[in-house]
Amino acid sequence: MPEGPELFLNSRYINEECGGLIFSGKVEKSEVSKNPEVPFESDRYLISAMSRGKELKLTLTPLKQEGPAPAPSKRRVSAAQGKQAAREPMDLIFRFGMSGNFKFVPVSEMPKHAHLRFYTRGSPPRALCFVDFRRFGRWEVSSSWQVDRGPCVMLEYEKFRENVLRNLSDKAFNKPICEALLNQKFFNGVGNYLRAEILYRLKIPPFEKARTILEDLKPQEQASGPTSRKKVKLKRETPDLLELCHLVPMEVVNLGGKGYDPVRTSDYSIFLEWAQCYFVPGMQTLRDANGRTIWFQGNPGPMAPKGGKPRKRQLQVKPNPDTPSSKVTKLETSSSVTSIPRKDVVGTRKSGRKKGNRIAPQTEDHTMAKEAKLPNTRTRRKVSALQQSPAPDSVAESQKRRASTRKTRDTAAVSTRPRQVKAQ
Structure with a gap:
């Protein structure tokens, strides 16, 4: 944020660049700025600046016309009354916010975020601009400094x-x-x-x-x-x-x-x-x-x-676009450790399902996570036994294994019936 020295340097810059130059016309405000319009218009005027703490005062001083001024006609009375304020100096108080500053540039090189513009009369035309790309800066038409600010630490x-x-x-x-x-x-x-x-x-x-x-x-x-x-x-x-x-x-x-x-x-x-x-x-x-x-x-x-x-706080150095960043190196390292093809990764998500006559391969971490989600120990043992047993070589062997499993289950059911009858 601009502080006392920056406001002072901006006031000195304005006085050095714009001292003696004649400005003309209306003061233009950008359409996007929410600051007030500046009701000032003059054919010839001067600009000067001074600072006090975190405020800057810009003074617009109209120049008197050379020779006797023509008497205004009745049709132009209302227009003359509208420009009555431009005959006297006008003060603007600026507070720069986070990024405000003044620039004096040719009109053809107008900055993008020039929110208040004062144009010179000569050719080629130039402009004094209040530039504020964050738009936190403020200005107001006033001749007095903000009341609740104390004396300047630099100048007072x-x-x-x-x-x-x-x-x-x-x-x-x-x-x-x-x-x-x-x-x-x-x-x-x-x-x-x-x-x-x-x-x-x-x-x-x-x-x-x-x-x-x-x-x-x-x-x-x-x-x-x-x-x-x-x-x-x-x-x-x-x-x-x-x-x-x-x-x-x-x-x-x-x-x-x-x-x-x-x-x-x-x-x-x-x-x-x-x-x-x-x-x-x-x-x-x-x-x-x-x-x-x-x-x-x-x-x-x-x-x-x-x-x-x-x-x-460490100094953050911007990475060189020609060299790989640390983030890219980290991704390359992790991919080299796992080195799982795309198809195998998809297969690990569907662990436990049979693909033809073979069980899809799965990683050790995925198997542990899958077993933790199983509700009972019997199913868990069965899954772990299937994972530890070698894959069947043919369809006939897998059918034999299923038949033996059914026999064991039927024998266990018959042996438990007498016990249930005695208990009743």
Whole structure:
């Protein structure tokens, strides 16, 4: 999921690519998107962007017409009133969801999942697109940031630090520190990969109580005060948790790529080399109460979910299509052990039935399973005797065996009759 650094990098990308360019026409929305229409249309306007935590604000600024504007006729009064809003700047607030990002491309190379489009006036025409292939991203026509989000950990560090330490009595800090770091009311801009990297560098168990960890910073803050805070920073060898919430995102910004990129473009290798914990082979993982995976190393902490066993995550290497996969090798091995032709396999399913004058062959496991299903021991013995006896060589021998079996049965029945009479 794009986090604070990715939103900041997108805003910088928009300002660099679109700064000074003139856009024109209506703002187009894709048919499949469930986000609201953008009621903006202008012959000439500019686009600028800024970010705050996990939000990005896009500002559309109409340009004034050169020379005196012609007086509108009576027929065009209603149309002029409809475009009244386009004479003033309009702000759009974006939240990127799982895969949102902006791209500035020629119209002929429009991405498939471009759900909001702003067109340039020049030739060849180009478009600034909000691309979101998972469609979890959201936008709304608004000039204000979301109310329940705190100060940005990157661009408003002093306000962010003060907001956290002043509200440690909030119930949000009763939770484990790994869950509290995702609360945008206090840690606006921190997401899944940032929390893993921050906790790993300080060797803090992810399921330690958040208030227990942050309360240690409060006396230090009160003793130093805002004026001498910079001197205290120089004296400390390692930054504390709140400082890393600011420094680690800035490291991602200074990498030079796109940061964390779910689409995995060529710049993503820079991010993988930078990460020390997130998605690194050999690290342990657990799911928090919100179902999010936390990456860590060592003891998870006293508030770890019951029954959840930390497991090491291995790096999954995509198989080479030219070489056989492990699944194919396994199938080949099993087939070489059994090596039963198709016809024989069908014969084993119909074990016990006579095929001509011969009993169909059957495997040892199938015979044991068949005997376990038989209801009485007499039939079971008879079947096992037939399996152990050699196959009859001719029809005459099989008839002799049946006749002897009938004689034995009749003799046993006659011998039991006197006993039954005496008993009565």
